[in-house]
Amino acid sequence: MTPDGFPVVGIVGAGQLARMTYQAAIALGVGVRVLAERPDESAARVCPLVDIGSPDSRADLEAFAARCDVVTLDHELVNDEALAAIESAGGLVRPGAHALRYAKDKLHQRTQFAQAGLPVPPFAEVHSAADIDGFAAKHGWPVVVKAQRGGYDGRGVWIVDGSDTAVAIVRDAQARGTALLVEAFVPIERELAVLVARRPGGECVVYPVVETVQRDGICHEVIAPAAVSPEVADEARRIGLRIAELTGVVGIFATELFLTKGHLVINEIATRPHNSGHFSMDACATSQFENHLRAVLDWPLGPTDLLTPSVVMANLLGEDHDSLAPRIPTAVALPGGVHPHLYGKEVRPGRKVGHVNAWGVDAEETRARAVQAAALLTGRTVGAAPGRTS
Amino acid sequence: MTPDGFPVVGIVGAGQLARMTYQAAIALGVGVRVLAERPDESAARVCPLVDIGSPDSRADLEAFAARCDVVTLDHELVNDEALAAIESAGGLVRPGAHALRYAKDKLHQRTQFAQAGLPVPPFAEVHSAADIDGFAAKHGWPVVVKAQRGGYDGRGVWIVDGSDTAVAIVRDAQARGTALLVEAFVPIERELAVLVARRPGGECVVYPVVETVQRDGICHEVIAPAAVSPEVADEARRIGLRIAELTGVVGIFATELFLTKGHLVINEIATRPHNSGHFSMDACATSQFENHLRAVLDWPLGPTDLLTPSVVMANLLGEDHDSLAPRIPTAVALPGGVHPHLYGKEVRPGRKVGHVNAWGVDAEETRARAVQAAALLTGRTVGAAPGRTS
Numbered sequence A, B: 001m002t003p004d005g006f007p008v009v010g011i012v013g014a015g016q017l018a019r020m021t022y023q024a025a026i027a028l029g030v031g032v033r034v035l036a037e038r039p040d041e042s043a044a045r046v047c048p049l050v051d052i053g054s055p056d057s058r059a060d061l062e063a064f065a066a067r068c069d070v071v072t073l074d075h076e077l078v079n080d081e082a083l084a085a086i087e088s089a090g091g092l093v094r095p096g097a098h099a100l101r102y103a104k105d106k107l108h109q110r111t112q113f114a115q116a117g118l119p120v121p122p123f124a125e126v127h128s129a130a131d132i133d134g135f136a137a138k139h140g141w142p143v144v145v146k147a148q149r150g151g152y153d154g155r156g157v158w159i160v161d162g163s164d165t166a167v168a169i170v171r172d173a174q175a176r177g178t179a180l181l182v183e184a185f186v187p188i189e190r191e192l193a194v195l196v197a198r199r200p201g202g203e204c205v206v207y208p209v210v211e212t213v214q215r216d217g218i219c220h221e222v223i224a225p226a227a228v229s230p231e232v233a234d235e236a237r238r239i240g241l242r243i244a245e246l247t248g249v250v251g252i253f254a255t256e257l258f259l260t261k262g263h264l265v266i267n268e269i270a271t272r273p274h275n276s277g278h279f280s281m282d283a284c285a286t287s288q289f290e291n292h293l294r295a296v297l298d299w300p301l302g303p304t305d306l307l308t309p310s311v312v313m314a315n316l317l318g319e320d321h322d323s324l325a326p327r328i329p330t331a332v333a334l335p336g337g338v339h340p341h342l343y344g345k346e347v348r349p350g351r352k353v354g355h356v357n358a359w360g361v362d363a364e365e366t367r368a369r370a371v372q373a374a375a376l377l378t379g380r381t382v383g384a385a386p387g388r389t390s
Helices: A014-027 A058-066 A080-088 A097-104 A106-115 A129-141 A161-175 A231-248 A290-298 A325-332 A363-378 B016-030 B058-066 B080-088 B097-104 B106-115 B129-139 B163-176 B228-247 B287-298 B325-334 B363-377
Strands: A008-012 A032-034 A050-052 A069-072 A125-126 A143-147 A157-160 A178-183 A192-199 A204-206 A210-215 A220-226 A251-259 A263-270 A310-317 A339-341 A352-360 B009-012 B031-036 B051-052 B070-073 B123-126 B143-147 B157-160 B180-184 B190-197 B205-206 B212-213 B218-224 B251-260 B263-270 B310-317 B339-342 B352-360
Touching: A008 A058, A008 B251, A014 A032, A014 A290, A014 B016, A014 B218, A014 B339, A032 A058, A058 A069, A058 A080, A069 A290, A069 B123, A080 A097, A097 A106, A097 A231, A097 A263, A106 A125, A106 A157, A106 A178, A106 A231, A106 A263, A125 A129, A129 A143, A129 A161, A129 A178, A143 A161, A157 A161, A161 A178, A192 A231, A192 A290, A204 B016, A220 A363, A231 A251, A231 A263, A251 A290, A310 A363, A325 A363, A339 B016, B009 B058, B016 B031, B016 B287, B031 B058, B051 B058, B058 B070, B058 B080, B070 B287, B080 B097, B080 B143, B080 B205, B097 B106, B097 B228, B097 B263, B106 B123, B106 B180, B106 B228, B106 B263, B123 B129, B129 B163, B129 B180, B143 B163, B157 B163, B163 B180, B190 B228, B190 B287, B205 B228, B218 B363, B228 B251, B228 B263, B228 B325, B251 B287, B310 B363, B325 B363, B352 B363
Parallel strands: A008 A032, A008 A069, A032 A050, B009 B031, B009 B070, B031 B051
Antiparallel strands: A125 A178, A143 A157, A143 A178, A192 A204, A192 A210, A192 A251, A210 A220, A220 A310, A251 A263, A310 A352, A339 A352, B123 B180, B143 B157, B143 B180, B190 B205, B190 B212, B190 B251, B212 B218, B218 B310, B251 B263, B310 B352, B339 B352
16 A cells, blocks of 8 residues: 555556556556566656566565555566466456456467357467468468467467468477467458456446557557447447456456458457557546556546547657657647657667657548657658558 | 656656656656655655755755756745756756746736736835835725745735734734735636746747636636636736746746736746646646646647646545545546546645546536545535635
């Protein structure tokens, strides 16, 4: 507890999600303690209560949990057995190990989702390259091969167009001890995402459905609301709510969706605050970070409606090794305004070091402004706003 | 500088204004160091860079300034000579001692404002009770007697209705060494406030004019935008901008105004973020705290437009000694939603321990929701929304 009687939320991991959750916690009066691997991590730089330890270490996690009223996560790369043990001993871990497994174990997720009638692509477990060949014989090349666990941001996902590639991928994966699954390739018209926050008793709120613009498996922009039909948006929200019910997740979680031939297919889920929800920080009645805290504390959730007709988030992906600081004045001077959200990380090429939100009435103008601000902040040369990759 | 090359803003004082400025700084990547008198102060509880020292001590202020790229203020009760000395030695103090004097020395402010044609009530310096009598003979009883320096939140202000009271106040003030001035009593229709942020070069942005609802000299609610004629709102903005120009203030500052017989009269100014600007945190394109940071860093200022038709702030004034934490679920469950902003302070009767913002379309409903949330959070019994005091 804090000195003024507020609960302390422990966050395993000290990346930017923990950092932004901490910002929301300050307003709510809630204490935050982060478990960081190094004192220079994003959240550890701004939050006074920092434990140094490993998310793989059961001892570190148990010691950390003992100092917090509830434990939540900045990322999924956490020792599951330790989390389950903390829960068994009566500790509050939100999301718990049960819900987390859906995000960490893709085979489990696909199996459970398919059984529940949720839209997933055809999939199969892979023990050998022959399994991939057999799957492709039924569903056609290319196929998508995925690591069952541990992949993110396009890592651990391979689009495979024939037997030779399949053999090589299976050989490499087996050498690393990586279990695989194979899925039918989904021709993507657009990528969407929907965020849902869920309390322990089942109360949920859903955020406006957004379009995510990906390049090379990395999210570059998020457009809110997504320019899709009301039917598609409703379907996305229904999928998010059904996953909340099925997994029993507590906290905010994101469902990434492919829009293909007018239908939605589930791509991935993440049981934590998510890049696709950063638009909510400047544009929604309650940010994803505040609702995450409210959910894990079992407090009533806040409204999620947009306060502006359009908001676009653009990620800041490093182009060089230079500090962003000298570039801020030019970026924030853009007519109409933008909000930078910087993560306190040294810049490296390709590293996600922040994001910028722009808001406005016209979606195209808003998007162009966000993209331009991101380019100015990272030092990237930009012409017109890049098109969609699909 | 921070490890990733961002400037460090030093804030003298570690109250809630420093705390909320720190929240805005996290997003901008800007470092914040606070000079606190005690480690349990509002901002010192959430910000890792804390120096313990006194705002009265020249040595403490100079040591503090040496560790910061620019120094700004949480409150005005700071050693002026020390600030001036830091500026003379080349340090950046924003607002500087020149602008700060307008907020701290009411006789100086009234004299300068009157010379500049700004609307202030008739006033005079007071050396004896006879000066008050003479002033009242010209302007009528009651008169308003004020401490020239050091008053705030209704302290250091007396409404005096006759010679006997005047004699007593002057005697007490002289015993304490408090210099006084006297002003004509202004019959208040409404109290308004306007916030302006100003960069060193003179660029300014103005926030929507608000109505402040005061009781016993304490601000209880702030209604944005104020329900006044466009002419009155324009006049308020012009006054704010004229004061910015006259004082050369750098940073955000608030001008509190009386609306009397259709005209505006300047009540007070505060050269820092201000309670009357807390509505901006959840409802404006750029909060007062972000624009304060941008101003003192000489970065372009952000747009100040409201993202919602109506927003109302209600202060949380302690009713008892109980933690607010157990009361949050009921308050945030109000239909339509509210945002609590809590200051991490132990609750005491009358102590300002936080505020709550409500936003919506209908001003009356929004106000009722904010007032009800504040009552629920503080444990106060509430019937209808309290009326204005004027």
